[in-house]
Amino acid sequence: MSFLRSADVGYRRFLMTDRILDIQNLKTYFHTQEGVIRAVDGVYLSVRRRKALGIVGESGCGKSITSLSVLQVIPSPGRIVDGRVLFYPEAESDRPVDLAQLKRHGRELRRIRGKDISLVFQEPMVALSPVYTVGNQIIEALRLHEPHSKRRARELAVEMLDKVGIPNPDVMVDRYTFELSGGMRQRALIAMALVCGPKLLIADEPTTAIDVTIQAQILDLIRSLQTDMDMSVMLITHDLGVIAEMVDDIVVMYLGKVVESGSLHDIFDRASHPYTVALQRSIPRFQRRGQPLEVIRGNVPDPYTRPQGCEFAERCPKAMNRCFQDKPAMAEVGDRHSAKCFLFTDEVESAPGREANVR
Amino acid sequence: MASYIVRRVLMMIPLLVLVSGVIFIVIQLPPGDYVSRHVARLEMEGVVTHEAEIEALKRRYGLDRPVHEQYLLWVRAMLRGDFGYSFAVRRPVLSVVAERLPYSIIISVATLLFSWVVAFLVGTYTATRQYSPGDYIASFLGFLGLATPNFMLALILMWIMYSVFGFTVGGLFSPEYQDAPWTMGRVLDLLKHLIIPVIVVGTAGTAGSIRILRANLLDELNKPYVITAEAKGVPPFRRLCKYPLRVALIPFTSTVGWELPNIVSGETITAVVLSLPTVGPMLLRALVDQDMFLAGSLILFLSLLTLVGTLVSDLLLAWLDPRIRYDR
Amino acid sequence: MSDNVRQPMLELINLRKYFPVKKGFFRRHVADVKAVDGVSFSLYEGETFGLVGESGCGKTTLIKNIVGALRPTSGQILFTDAGGQTHDIARADRERIEAIRRDIQMIFQDPFSSLNPRMTVQDIIGEPLLVNEGKGRRASRARVAELMELVGLNPELLRRYPHAFSGGQRQRIGIARALALDPKLLLADEPTSALDVSVQAQILNLFMRLQRELNLSYIFISHDLTVVQHISDRAAVMYVGHIVETAETERLYVSPKHPYTEALLSAVPYPHPDVKKKKVVLKGGAADPQLLPAGCPFHPRCPYVEALCSTRFPSLEEVTESQQHWSACHYADSLSLRGLDTLEESAGS
């Protein structure tokens, strides 16, 4: 019996489908005076252990709110209204912690924040407090979770700053954020997130304010930590180049929902959903200087109203009649590759909870 | 930080010079010099003055010298503790001021502390519990406080104190302590009498401060750096104090400088209603009487108080906000 | 394309901006952060000049000098307005700068702190109209709606506050505000780094369309070399306060003449998983403008460093074999550096 179970675990390892994070039907809404903003509206995604998941999608589609929901650090008046955020700290065979069920201000969640799961926030210019030194904030993160002496913590902070490519780290550790350029702040922020050696790093646009050579350095660092420290990564970025270099799996979001998910190659070579296809066409390429780029027509609809049919129908070059009436279900288009589009299925999106789990 | 403090304190010297210069001009403004005016007044009252006496007076105040020398003489005299002579009260200015200024300072400082503590607690509470019943109640009381004239509030409170607690207010001491030496009992009596003036004078300022702090804190609460702190596992109370509150206190603190003169001028009417022995009513009378030495000295002391207030607020600011310390 | 009789609309001559570092009780001036250290270039009407370089190399400082938000330490910034008058912004008084500011607008790097959280989108975008043309809310509403549409925002949202928008939407608000006064020159500091690729494409198209229609000129800063390549006619690479290479964009990307440019180009991630480029890995961290080495500022990290590099400062010289191509490397003529074509060939795509 026990033999069988361990064999089972081994087999799962072999398949490498051991997940560290599994988000099911996550809904995070903002109840404002003007109406309800469904920022995240039924997201399914999972991050495999030691692997990197990339999230791409249009600005405002709910990527950041999804990532903030994992740790329940959503700005008010946002609230998780439904769904599960299952976290498997050691192995998927363990009982998961449903992070969405923990109390927002409770101790249990606090122990996970910054230690098991850490977050690199999108806006580096304002994500660090202006009235404390960089070192103070990194040391605080460290000492909240590990019982280091102040001196030792400082040494570790300096070490981390050095690792993320900040020059003169022993001087910079005592600088305030307003003394640093945008790129430096971003690196300091990354250093703070990595200082406790998290099992899962959620990085929201971690390299937007950084030049390419330092970006390469930081991406290298994240990758090496992934193997050395068994870290898993959830990476949000607009830069498909970074995605291509960094991740194993990709989730494409549109208007608070996942519209396509699959492996890196699935998405780059066999993009199925018309939105994913359009997204790829809009990247500037080296050979086509000065020519207009292909754009997706129209704009993201306003956040208070949701179309009756498929969210993307209005802007979709392949929209059919029924796209304006019904919402398509998530359909398998390949092995572990699915898309939410009537081109691949006739099924209509089912009641919440019964949607195909993307694996 | 130490060098910032020293620089900031040294900066007060030119300011003091400037203020004293302005006050000197104010004293000089009325036509004729004050000795002649004094003499004229004395003569009107039928007192005979001797030429020699007048000359002595004029020499004493350097009225026969050029203006800038007069100024220097005036400053030098003040540095020696000679603030001139109040012709209206017929006593040296210093003794008049010394009698009243301490009470003014006590009331001002007590009011400021009261206003700070209340504004800090209520502001923080209402911002963190936005739209809760407590928030609404505090806002309502705040509006009421802003809208009620001070003298009215004073009368209402006096009436309440009298009819509910059977406690006569007015003045700073009960009759039995009026001229008693300083004992514990006298201090307690003073504190008891301070309650109403402090509430009356401080209410409007407190209500304003609450609104400032609440608005700033609400702004800060959802800032990304606060979310970053939460995401790294900082406990809620510590997070509130260390991150948004500290930043929200910055604009709050910078109001201290102008809060002090507000308190002093706000106190004047209250002092009349409550018959408090403070400088407010006296300044008023000195100005009406053209008792320029007294008025000038009082204004000088009040300016000094303001300068000290801004000094304190600047030092607090520098401690709160490194950007100020670093001249950015 | 740049015929010789054309007068540049903007000419920078040996521009320097030092930030003093003060220490101790008397705030003694102990050193300088040489954020911009002798930069010269010119910009012609209707042209886009791209600026790339490491974080902290002084790009933002440079354009803040042009817009008059910082006063240069030395050097000239000659701006020729529509009437053909040339002003030196470096020496202009406050009033003159206010006037010139209508023509030169800046789009900020950081959409979060550059938008006042207590103003509605309508008021933010309409503010320049109010300040400069005295147009009230009612009068400017149509223009604001038009501007919002232009940058891809739903005009119905004009009464919302910035916090209710995502990062990308906020950046579009900033762009709309900058366009409100029909400027001649836009200084765009990483205007698209917060945008997703599809909106970035719209914005880049918008930039290009506006340029054609309104004959705008741009100085365009971005970390994304593909974006700079796409939109600029000419580009310059900066390294700790200096321009180390400048040329027509294509020439710069295809045959770089400075080792730093080569390293930058090699580090651009290619948007396809099968393309694994060989990166030039630079030694050491970013340079600190306060502690510059002697000689060439790049030499401690340069893979091709020679003895001369640590002793002599290389000035920006025209490369012999390639016209209108300037490099600040002693060995610009002899090194054979890899540009983009060779990079993509070796990737086999």
Ligand SMILES: Nc1ncnc2c1ncn2[C@@H]1O[C@H](COP(=O)(O)OP(=O)(O)OP(=O)(O)O)[C@@H](O)[C@H]1O
């Ligand atoms: N504090 C807030 N109040 C109200 N609505 C909000 C708030 N924060 C975000 N939203 C809404 O939630 C939606 C999702 O926002 P989110 O920040 O997750 O987008 P995103 O995908 O991260 O975009 P970007 O790529 O621009 O960062 C947006 O439509 C936005 O308007």
Ligand SMILES: Nc1ncnc2c1ncn2[C@@H]1O[C@H](COP(=O)(O)OP(=O)(O)OP(=O)(O)O)[C@@H](O)[C@H]1O
């Ligand atoms: N007000 C200031 N006082 C002192 N130093 C400053 C100031 N502003 C900028 N610096 C320094 O000048 C240098 C150039 O900064 P700048 O912001 O121009 O860089 P940048 O090229 O725009 O960087 P990034 O790409 O990260 O935005 C940096 O080393 C920075 O630390």
Ligand SMILES: [Mg+2]
């Ligand atoms: Mg985001």
Ligand SMILES: [Mg+2]
């Ligand atoms: Mg910059």
